Amino acid sequence: MSPRQLERRKHLIDAALTLVSETGVERLQMKQVSERSGVALGTTYRYFSSKDHLLAAAASDWRAKLMDDLTAELRGSVPPARGSDRVVRFVRRGMRAFQRQPNLARLLVTVTVSTDPFASEVVDAMAATGRASLLALMPDVPPAAREVVPHLIDAAWQGELVAWVTGRSTLSDAFARLEEVIRLVLAPYSAGSMAV
Amino acid sequence: MSPRQLERRKHLIDAALTLVSETGVERLQMKQVSERSGVALGTTYRYFSSKDHLLAAAASDWRAKLMDDLTAELRGSVPPARGSDRVVRFVRRGMRAFQRQPNLARLLVTVTVSTDPFASEVVDAMAATGRASLLALMPDVPPAAREVVPHLIDAAWQGELVAWVTGRSTLSDAFARLEEVIRLVLAPYSAGSMAV
DNA sequence: CTTCGGATGAGAACGTGGTTCTACTTCCGG
DNA sequence: CCGGAAGTAGAACCACGTTCTCATCCGAAG
Structure with a gap:
């Protein structure tokens, strides 16, 4: 996994954590995570196969x-x-x-x-x-x-x-x-x- | 709560249990429960406000x-x-x-x-x-x-x-x-x- | 430097299933 | 017998995870 990819992965996780801590797990949407992390929705599913x-x-x-x-x-x-x-x-x-x-x-x-x-x-x-x-x-x-x-x-x-x-x-x-x-x-x- | 209503309630619970034991919680659908129990979907929500x-x-x-x-x-x-x-x-x-x-x-x-x-x-x-x-x-x-x-x-x-x-x-x-x-x-x- | 295949971006489209709504019927206490 | 609450059947709504499309980008092989 290239450095760039590792960075994307980290951004996704960070965005998820930020959003969860702000709004709770139940309100977390994959779309938000991708927007917040600057990663496209489709790409998100390349890194994590599911929510x-x-x-x-x-x-x-x-x-x-x-x-x-x-x-x-x-x-x-x-x-x-x-x-x-x-x-x-x-x-x-x-x-x-x-x-x-x-x-x-x-x-x-x-x-x-x-x-x-x-x-x-x-x-x-x-x-x-x-x-x-x-x-x-x-x-x-x-x-x-x-x-x-x-x-x-x-x-x-x-x-x-x-x-x-x-x-x-x-x-x-x-x-x-x-x-x-x-x-x-x-x-x-x-x-x-x-x-x- | 009338006897008839208690019975309906029981049917709903029994249907839910049967379906869960057959297919698992994650596959349980409210529609199935209502069908199996012989209670209309809308009525189900009168007895239980949510899944x-x-x-x-x-x-x-x-x-x-x-x-x-x-x-x-x-x-x-x-x-x-x-x-x-x-x-x-x-x-x-x-x-x-x-x-x-x-x-x-x-x-x-x-x-x-x-x-x-x-x-x-x-x-x-x-x-x-x-x-x-x-x-x-x-x-x-x-x-x-x-x-x-x-x-x-x-x-x-x-x-x-x-x-x-x-x-x-x-x-x-x-x-x-x-x-x-x-x-x-x-x-x-x-x-x-x-x-x- | 060019090229080409895999990765990514942007966002539309799909599918599922909880919940609500509609229109009609049935039940029941006064 | 009546009026309103409760029930039926099922369509309709809608949120959201997941997938798809296609244009674009990147990076390594030649």
């Missing part, structure tokens, strides 16, 4: 930026003593990012439940990096639980995200429940714990 | 039947000693039901992420009954955790359901992960546990 495909690529792009920001932010802050605090803080920042871009959060949810094969790939990859980031914050979790625990927290996170995005819960309620989950799950492994 | 509305009602209906079956089945079987086994068994049966009706499972996922206000209500209600059923299977969980634990298991369940429905994982993998989660979370409260 779902484009949305998945855009979601992946934003999510990657987001994770970079989160982990960068984290490096700058003092790591607190208890392991669960680090995770809670990480998740809180993630939630705040969603709060800042509710339409993009909704995009994430949309892509997560898409049956488009490319979307599934993308979601798989996103989930994997998410779990890895979580795992990095919990060094005290023993090998036997290093698969399940991040998976579990990720699932709870997704659940709260969906609940918030669909208007079933407020962001603070969502975060409160999520924090409770994290503390419960990490309790056995935290330094100040009673057992083990 | 999302109808889908939510249908999903709720199916899910209620499903939960009835599950709890009834459960009463007939011998309750095993360990608490987590009961939950695992319950969840396994739920998964099997999904396997039998993959298109309806997908419907459930669709409705779960719908932003339709009625859908949100319905999803909230479904989640509540689900948590209640789970809670009934874990009498040994102390009061402090009787909110979080079912919520957590429900979230993990939803997550696996989505992963399966979108083709990101097989049903057996999904169940295996879910079982692991359940055992991890319930470990501290099971009779044969090392601690507490």
Whole structure:
């Protein structure tokens, strides 16, 4: 893929993200994306075989930026003593990012439940990096639980995200429940714990 | 609402469920539903203000039947000693039901992420009954955790359901992960546990 | 430098399917 | 028995993803 093509592709994704963040996924039209990005409609379909495909690529792009920001932010802050605090803080920042871009959060949810094969790939990859980031914050979790625990927290996170995005819960309620989950799950492994 | 109207409503929901289970949500057309149910298209919109509305009602209906079956089945079987086994068994049966009706499972996922206000209500209600059923299977969980634990298991369940429905994982993998989660979370409260 | 095939631009055209509208009929409470 | 609400059958509307047309452009081979 030539540099020019890579640039076009990037423009398409950026335009999609801008438009989604402005008006929401449901109002996004392929025509708008092509106009905004300066790429012809037909050409858009040369790069992304369907709207779902484009949305998945855009979601992946934003999510990657987001994770970079989160982990960068984290490096700058003092790591607190208890392991669960680090995770809670990480998740809180993630939630705040969603709060800042509710339409993009909704995009994430949309892509997560898409049956488009490319979307599934993308979601798989996103989930994997998410779990890895979580795992990095919990060094005290023993090998036997290093698969399940991040998976579990990720699932709870997704659940709260969906609940918030669909208007079933407020962001603070969502975060409160999520924090409770994290503390419960990490309790056995935290330094100040009673057992083990 | 007159008996005649209740009947029409039921016919609409039944037709929707039949068609969804036959062809999948994405192929469901309002016209088909009205034809199959013997209700005029315009009238359909008098009962359900949109397709999302109808889908939510249908999903709720199916899910209620499903939960009835599950709890009834459960009463007939011998309750095993360990608490987590009961939950695992319950969840396994739920998964099997999904396997039998993959298109309806997908419907459930669709409705779960719908932003339709009625859908949100319905999803909230479904989640509540689900948590209640789970809670009934874990009498040994102390009061402090009787909110979080079912919520957590429900979230993990939803997550696996989505992963399966979108083709990101097989049903057996999904169940295996879910079982692991359940055992991890319930470990501290099971009779044969090392601690507490 | 010329040339030619694939890529792109601009936008019309197509097809699907949710939703609404029309004109007529049926049902039912007062 | 009447009037209006509710229902029927189906056409009509319309938004939007996707595809198509054709003129133009670009970039690599010769």
